[in-house]
Amino acid sequence: MTALTRFPRFFVTSPSACPYLPGRQERKIFTELNGAHAGELNDALGRIGFRRSQSVAYRPSCVGCNACLSVRVITGEFKPNSSQRKLIRRHSDLEVTACRPWATDEQYQLLRRYLATRHPGGGMTMMDESDYADMVEQSPVSTYVIEYREPAELGGELVGACITDQQADGLSMIYSFFAADRPERQGLGNLIIMDHIVRARNASLPYVYLGYWVKGSERMAYKTRYRPMEVLGPNGWSLLDESVAAPVAEKQPAFA
The missing domain is CATH 3.40.630.30 (Gcn5-related N-acetyltransferase (GNAT))
Incomplete structure (x- = not known):
């Protein structure tokens, strides 16, 4: 791996309205995916909660909120x-x-x-x-x-x-x-x-x-x-607890 792949540069977006929780703001940390080792970097970042959008890998980095869980x-x-x-x-x-x-x-x-x-x-x-x-x-x-x-x-x-x-x-x-x-x-x-x-x-x-x-x-x-x-979570990947994932409403979700 090149030094750029091992040590990618990360950037942070400006806060904006959270699309999931009313009254909160979201912020993302991101880095570029490019070069011969883009796949390896994407794999490594994916295991720690990053997502890809075009040639960018990102994850939430919100102040005072960690509600988004991979x-x-x-x-x-x-x-x-x-x-x-x-x-x-x-x-x-x-x-x-x-x-x-x-x-x-x-x-x-x-x-x-x-x-x-x-x-x-x-x-x-x-x-x-x-x-x-x-x-x-x-x-x-x-x-x-x-x-x-x-x-x-x-x-x-x-x-x-x-x-x-x-x-x-x-x-x-x-x-x-x-x-x-x-x-x-x-x-x-x-x-x-x-x-x-x-x-x-x-x-x-x-x-x-x-x-x-x-x-x-x-x-x-x-x-x-x-x-x-x-x-x-903070200590790595673990099974999602049934009680934690219990639905908060009887209404059917939008994704069906």
Whole structure:
């Protein structure tokens, strides 16, 4: 490894409104991923809670708050419950393909539909085709776009996609989107996660990284459906305690 890889330079963003907990502010620490060892650096940072966005690795660094916790599913021990098995059967006709990280108009149009249905008014709704292409294609590491498509006899429509990094110890789900406006395809978000768990296990990868979980944030509640799950704390990775991950409300989370 080069000295730059061993000792990357880190930067801190200015505080801004927290998108998960009202009344709080967020701040991130980040570094660039570039050069021949970008993959190794991304793997190492991923194990200590960093996430990738294009050629940047970042993690929360908020003053007086550590609510954002990195979580990962233990792929070899995951067993779908009855409702998850039913969901897998419901969508068993979908054709899944791991594609090179190349943006298509079909993917972009699906993203626009997803954002309009699930996150209207959110910051990503302003993304144009060029922004989306950058999100997919500006990756210095091993990245795929996993596509979920209806069979040809039903028209072959793209109904789901996930930008996914393959790390040394698992798959990192960077961003997924799907046809949330298709009631007959309800549950695609959950299906995409379970498919990644199976893919990682088949590849002998022990983890699927789901990003950050925030207790008390309804938007994040779906992540605790996949057990056993590990959470990154001050003393490293440990199993997420059932009582800690108990839902805070009966209302269904937005991600389904």
